[in-house]
Amino acid sequence: MPVIRTIETPSLGDRSYLVHDGEVAFVVDPQRDFDRVLDLVEAEGVRVEAIFETHIHNDYVTGGYALAQHLGVDYYVNAEDDVSFERTPIRDDETVTVGSMTVRALATPGHTFTHLSYALEGDEPVVFTGGSLLFGATGRPDLLGPEHTDALAHHQHASAHRLASELPDEAQVMPTHGFGSFCAPSSEGAADDSTIGKEKRENPALTKDEAAYVEEIVSGLEEFPAYYAHMGPANADGPGAPDLSPPEKADAAELRRRLEAGEWLVDLRNRTAFAAGHAPGSFNFGIDGQFITYLGWLIPWGTPVTLLGDSQEQVDEAQRDMVRIGIERPAAMATGSPHDWTDGELASYPTATFGDLAQVRHHRQVTVLDVRRPAEYAVGHIEDAVNIPIHDIVTRIDEVPSGEVWVHCAGGYRASVAASIVAASGTKVVAVDDSFDNAREAGLPITD
Template sequence: MPHILPIDTTTLGDRSYLVHDGRVAFVVDPQRDIDRILTLATSEGVQITHVFETHIHNDYVTGGYALAAATGAAYHVNADDPVTFDRIPVSDGDVIAVGDTMRVRVLATPGHTFTHLSYALDADEQQVAVFSGGSLLYGSVGRPDLLGPDHTHTLVRHQYASAHRLATELPDSAAVYPTHGFGSFCSATQSEASTATIGSEKLINPVLTHDEQTFVDELLAGLDAWPAYYAHMATANTAGPTAPDLSLPDRADAEQLRQRIAAGEWVVDLRNRVAFTAGHLAGTLNFGLDGSFATYLGWLIPWGTPLTLLGETPDQIAEAQRELVRIGIDRPAAHATGTPQQWAGGKALAAIPRATFADLALIRHHRQVTVLDVRRDLERAGAHIDGALHIPLHDLPHRIDDVPGGEIWVHCAAGYRAAIAASLLAATGRRVVAVDDDFDQAHADGLLTLAVN
């Protein structure tokens, strides 16, 4: 039987797959930083001969074109995808032999996109697995709204039909290997599952347990915003992205950092929020590597803005660069390592107070403060603090003027997004307190939370 090895990109919520028979291998939906895949293939002692794309991705820049170029593998992309590079076009019903025992059958499964494909794996004359991309996910499906509202209602019904096609044509024993669904905003909903079969999905997945209209209504009601950088991914992926340059960018000294901040460039501190709020170079923004760094940075930064990275070590800079190339931010303008004191060049550091919801409940008895909720719409719909101003984090950069003067206490669900928001506000001179606490404590600590009907 073939060996199926997932390659997780946990920060984006995606998986790629290396599949081999001990001699030759194929890869499904590789991420941009293909060195991980090449290293795995080498460690397994196999040659990559085929690369398959399930769809033109919306949430990351593919490594498929670069991986095929590096290995000489055949690159299989839907014949109907409007790519500008050479590939082997595939269509529904095609069967591709990989080695002596593996056969990959192409299945048209539109819904996440119009040209989405899944790949069923037959080995030793058994149907063992399906690589379902953004079609059938664990307990969910890929969201159908990423191509715009004009197509959503058509795609959601395609998604339903495609999931049922997989459930009908494949045996219950076939393992399901999706690309999305591990935290990706490409997933309509999230699941904690890490493995599944067609049979197990028939029991729990709403697309397979609900009638079509109920599924459509519930899925559409549960959709929320997706990262703004998604708008740039299809353009990159249809052009055949090359392998990224992960060498360190130019080094910036304290004076250059001040100049970049003064010029309106983004200078991003990669440390965790506790370290950042305790002391940082004034005007820098906090996107910690300990959270969904690339997702939120790519979501908020005006596309094309020069970016400088600040980290305590070169390894932190390298980690950030690897995350960023996956979403098409290829070359930061500069970097600096060391301490915030070094970055400030001897000038005084800025700080942001941290607090809990208990602190917020207490302070509201004594003085007037603005409570800013930066969670997404659906999060707020569950419960919110009475009187809180709601501006989702992704809207905050262009809605800073909607935040009143005075003291601002900013919160999210757990603290990471609140720290980003606090750094954005502090960079404009606002007096801000970052609530670094779990939102469940808001009710426990006496803050009135209301469900939104």
């Protein structure tokens, strides 16, 4: 029985896999920071002989090519993919022997036109489904552009049925996406394992007819991170190994110079600490939340980033996340406290609850800025709230009303990011650090 080890990347909602028979191993969809794979290989005491890529990913930069180069092993990529690097081409229904294991490629278009799944054959079969069949869902079909969405949705339905018909019910389903990744139609995901049989009972692609499934998945698609536009081209070029060595350190004068030059100073501390005191002009993307998703989504691509953290460990974690989406190097870094990052007064702003907001609205006029996605806003929002989704806050900063602005999202993290950006523009802000579920209970008028 082959051993399967999962390598989680929670910040991007993805999984990679190391599979071995006790001696020989293969890897499926490795992330850019492949040192994690090497550490696991060493711990398992095996040798890698093959790396399989399910598709040209849109949500992260792959480590597959660089890992294959590092180890000197075959890198299996669909023969139909238009790439600029040498790979071992593989086609539908071809098999590869890795040690005592047999891997069969299955064409499963839908997330992309050339998507492959890989079935590990044997007494206890497993299928690595990439962005095809997910837990209770399928990979979104719109990442290659709206002109392809409908066709890919139909392909995705057919691919799910192919897997369901060719694999036994007991086959384990092991996707790459779907654990919070925006490569899934919904960015939420609670299931931790599944089988073909379970998916037959629960997955809309397998319980609905083709027309109903296509209508449901296409109508439910929401925005996806802007940095996705850069991932496919990077992966088609065969990205090299990342440089994770520490960036240069910057003092307060250097940080001021970088800020004045238009660079981003990104404060990694939690939102409570940031609100209490921070270097003026810095933005808060806390490493304790969806740091890289929102940094990659909001930043004008190519803008230099300097990282500010409590510790070197915070900076290291952020730097690792950044290379996963192709932000190759932080421009600089600083650690310690915000008093070390500015030679002037600290900036700050208050935090509050929805109960506080309800009380304030009885006494003075304030603007409520809702930075949730439009679909969230449509389900229910505070009466008269202005909706500027977080992913638009940088480009639409001029639309933020003047005066006192109370910024909220669904739970607090996105509000902290947006509040820091709005505050840096000179607007008086209050960050609502509370669950939106409490807004109605607090007595705020909600429009459904």
